[in-house]
Amino acid sequence: MRHWVIFKLTLLLIIFITPLLTPNWGFSYENIKVLGFVILVSVIVLEYALNKKRPQLRWSRVSAISLLFLLSLSLSSILGVKPPSSIMGEAPYYQGLIFYIYLFVFSLLVGISGISIRQWVVVLSLSSLLVSVFSIKDYLLLHLFQIYTPTYADRVVSTFGQPNFYAGFILLTLPLTSYLFKSPRNFIRLLGYLSLILGSLAIIASESRVTSGLLLIFLLTWLIIRAPKIVGLTLAFFLGFISATYFWINLSTQGWDQTWLIRNAPERRLLFMPTLLEVSKKSLLVGYGLENIGVAYQRHFQEMNFNTLNDPLAHALKNLQVDRSHSYLLDILLFSGILGLVSYLGLVVILIFKTKSQLPLLSSLMIYLIWTQLHNQSVVHLIYFWWLVGVVSQEAT
Incomplete structure (x- = not known):
């Protein structure tokens, strides 16, 4: 029993503490979150192994198709253009194959945890509320009191390093507060309303147009x-x-000509996305492997003869450092080709089908799917998605 309590508490700790981890000991925002997640999942696996009365892992269609997606990522990463980077992960995101394996294991453990959806949401909302408070505090320090605080392009970053990242995380949690409003306990309902109000203010403070x-x-x-x-x-x-x-x-007040697009992010993605689609066609079946978009992108331009090419847009695009497409579907196509994309879409379809009777979960999932087609995602967003895979898998068994 004691092992099982520790098992559950550690799972809850993961989704609470990971978004709050900030750079320390030479690790970056994303690196420290990956490290914390991997350590805590390893602890949970150890707790599970030591528990003689542990429940058996349960397989459902959700877990089966998520395994198929993982296998497609594994195949493409091993056969890709740079296997070591694909397996270990690279800066700035550190989302290599090992991390995806841990995500899959995490989803399996969530699926057998027996933790209720309201318990999950309470912990998620507490974490989101703290991220919101930190961002609002930083915004006031920066703009009202003119006190230095870490920023990204003059925008506050809270505990994520990028304003879009923390805003996206908060947005994912807001639909789930509906579970808290129905609680008979005043504290839980108050947590729901505070998360909704302060979360909305924090998203506005991020100055993220898509998230807003x-x-x-x-x-x-x-x-x-x-x-x-x-x-x-x-x-x-x-x-x-x-x-x-x-x-x-x-x-x-903003121009939309090509010159303006090249100079400004995130709108310049509108120009390099067609190039990435062309790149994907060169390895359409299995892709290039995780973390190899930048390598494939540069190889595409190395094949061009710029001495005879009089296209200023191509000259500008070849100098961009592109490691993500700002669309997760396109990223998956580049990472693992048609095999990975089909398995991922299959997973998404079954998640939508399984959550259609639970509006808060479905709303949060739909926000995730839309948001990740318009932004790069932090490791926290991936952890959220695979947490949802585990929750739905638990409901499906």
Whole structure:
């Protein structure tokens, strides 16, 4: 019994502490999170092995197709252009094959944990709330008191190193607060409302247009569903009008010619995505292996004769350092080809099917799927996805 309690507490600790880990001992934001995750999962595996009364691992269609996805990543990484990098992972993301194996093991352990969805959400919301508080604190220090705080492109980063990363994590947790509003305990309901309010403010502080736009859609939907009809529709209208005006003014002050796109991120992804699609066609079946997008991208331009090529866009693109496409589907196609993409899409379809009766889980999953087609993702977002795989697998058995 004692081993099993430690087992559950360590699982909960993973999703609580990993988003909060910050650079220490020479490790970067992402590196320290990967290291912490790997250590804690290793501890859980040890606890599981020592528990003589441990439950047996259960296999469902969810876990089976997730294993198929992992096998496709393994094949492409071993046969790819740079196997050591694919297996170990490389800066800045450290999302190599070993990390994916740990993610898969983590999902299996979540699937047999017996932890209720409300317990998971309480811990996730506490972690998200702290990330929100840190980001709001940093925003006030930077802009109100003019006190230095770590930034990325003059935007606060909280505990993630990039504003888009922390904003995306908070956004994923907001739909799950619906589980907390139904609790009979005042503290749990208060946690839900604080997470929703401070999380929304923290996302605005991140200055992430995509995440703020998705937040707007979520809040409009939430207001319409939860508030009385007239009040909800009125609030939704004013919120939508104010936000649409802000986004229109913001976009109208920026040029959209190729020169502007090349100089500015993240919009320049619109220019190198077609190039990455061309790169993917050269190894369409099995891809190039994890962490090898940059190598494949540079090889594509090395095959060109720039002495006779009078395309200024191509000259500009060849000097970009591209290690992700800002679209996870395209990343998977480049990592593991058609085999990996088909298995991943199969996993996504079955997750959607299994969560269709649980609106908060489905909403969070849909936000993840949309957000990761518009942004690179932190290791925390991957941990969230595989946590969801485990939760759905537990429900399916």
